[in-house]
Every structure is written in C-alpha cells, then in structure tokens.
Amino acid sequence: MTTKRVATTLVLSVALIGGPSLARSQGGGMAGMSGMDHMNMGREIVIPKGVLYTKADVEFMQGMIAHHSQAIVMSRMAESHGANPQVLKLSNKIDQSQIPEIHIMQVWLNRNKQYAPDTSSWHNMTMAGMLTTAQLAELDSAKGVDFDRAYLRLMIQHHAGALKMVDDLFNVALAGQDVDVNVFANDVVTAQTGEIGIMQRLLTQLPAK
Numbered sequence: 093m094t095t096k097r098v099a100t101t102l103v104l105s106v107a108l109i110g111g112p113s114l115a116r117s118q119g120g121g122m123a124g125m126s127g128m129d130h131m132n133m134g135r136e137i138v139i140p141k142g143v144l145y146t147k148a149d150v151e152f153m154q155g156m157i158a159h160h161s162q163a164i165v166m167s168r169m170a171e172s173h174g175a176n177p178q179v180l181k182l183s184n185k186i187d188q189s190q191i192p193e194i195h196i197m198q199v200w201l202n203r204n205k206q207y208a209p210d211t212s213s214w215h216n217m218t219m220a221g222m223l224t225t226a227q228l229a230e231l232d233s234a235k236g237v238d239f240d241r242a243y244l245r246l247m248i249q250h251h252a253g254a255l256k257m258v259d260d261l262f263n264v265a266l267a268g269q270d271v272d273v274n275v276f277a278n279d280v281v282t283a284q285t286g287e288i289g290i291m292q293r294l295l296t297q298l299p300a301k
Contacts, residue, residue, distance in 0.1 A: 137207075143204070143270075144270045146264065146266050148261055148267035148268075149267050150206050152257060152261045152273065152277070153197045153201055153276075154201065155217065155257060156254070156280070157209045157210075157213055158209060158222075159214070159219055159221070159222060159250075159253065160193055160197075161211040162214035163190055163250055164187050164190055165214065166183075166223070166228075166247060166250070167183035167184070167187040168187060169232060169239070169243070170183035170239070170243060173232075173234060173239040174235050174236040175243065176236075176237070176240055178294055179243060179244065179294060182290060182291065182294070183243065186247070193276070194211060198210075200272050200273070200276075220252075220253035220254075221251065221254060221256065223246055230242060230246075231246055237299060240294075241295070241298055244298075247287075247291060248288055248291050248292065251284040251287055251291075254280055255280075255281060255284060258277045258278075258280055258281055262277070
C-alpha cells in the first residue's frame with residue numbers, strides 16, 4: 093500500500109472531529125493552510141528555477157513546524173495533569189521525537205532560503221487536526237483519567253491531521269519529489285500511524301466513565 097493510500101485510509105478511519113476545511117487552494121499550494129499568509133508575514137514564496145521542491149513542499153514544511161509545536165505543548169501537559177504511566181510514556185516520546193523533527197524542517201527551509209517559523213507559530217496557524225482554543229482549554233482543565241482520555245482522543249485527531257497534510261502534499265502535482273521532503277513526509281506517516289494505533293489501544297484500556 094502506498095503512503096498516500098495509508099494516510100487516506102487512516103484519516104477516514106479516525107474521522108477528524110471538527111477539523112478545518114481542507115478545500116484545495118488555487119495555485120497548487122497546500123490545502124488546509126489557513127494561517128499561512130499570516131505566518132509568512134507577507135513573504136511571497138519564491139521557487140527558484142531548476143529545483144525539485146515546489147511551493148507545496150515549502151508550505152508543508154512550514155505548516156508541519158506549527159503542527160508539531162502544538163503537539164509538544166499538548167504532550168508537556170501530561171506530567172502536571174496526572175497522566176497515567178503509559179500515557180506519560182507516550183507523551184514523552186511524542187515530545188522528544190518531534191523536537192528534532194522541527195529542527196530538520198527549519199534546516200531544510202533555511203538551506204533553501206525560505207522562511208522558517210519558530211515553535212510559536214502554532215498560535216497563528218489553523219490546519220488539519222490542530223486543536224481549537226476550546227479544545228486546548230478542555231485538555232488543560234482535565235486531570236487524571238479525564239486527562240488521559242482527552243489527551244488520547246485529541247492527539248489521535250492531531251495525528252490524523254498530520255496524515256491528511258501528507259496526503260494533501262502528495263496530491264499536489266510535482267510536490268513531494270525533493271528527497272528530504274519525501275523522506276520526512278513518509279517518516280511522519282510511519283511514526284504517527286504507529287502512535288495512532290497505540291493511542292487507540294490505550295483508550296480501550298481506560299476505565300469507563
């Protein structure tokens with residue numbers, strides 16, 4: 093099964109709850125990047141002639157920095173909110189794996205002379221799967237098993253959004269051919285597909301409400 097088909101199947105299976113519209117934008121850009129213009133602060137994405145990467149690749153890498161950054165914020169709530177040991181172990185894994193991935197994306201953008209957002213960019217962007225202000229408040233107000241349940245449910249939503257971003261990328265003509273972008277996008281699918289399975293299993297092990 094191809095990466096595109098895997099991502100599509102998983103997104104359909106977890107059914108994003110209240111996710112933003114993913115209508116494809118004009119001009120071959122990435123879908124679901126409603127905060128991109130604000131994040132780029134008026135910077136036009138200029139693609140030099142002769143390179144393999146596209147505007148969609150740049151938007152994907154910029155957007156995934158914000159997406160990862162919000163996941164880190166969510167995961168760092170776990171210890172102070174009384175998460176159980178298994179949820180805490182998973183949240184630490186997500187935190188520790190996505191920090192170096194952000195660095196990889198920033199290095200790629202800088203190397204290609206494109207704007208590289210920092211980890212505060214999640215405040216200004218709305219993409220597939222990202223939590224709303226109300227959902228973040230719900231997570232922050234939960235404790236113990238209620239936190240475990242909310243974290244797992246919302247992080248499944250969040251991961252499914254990342255898979256949708258990868259699927260959108262590969263559906264844009266000529267996008268995803270740059271080796272670094274292609275490898276990174278496929279790594280996202282592999283890692284987050286596995287984590288969705290773990291989270292679905294952990295949800296079934298929590299005590300009923």
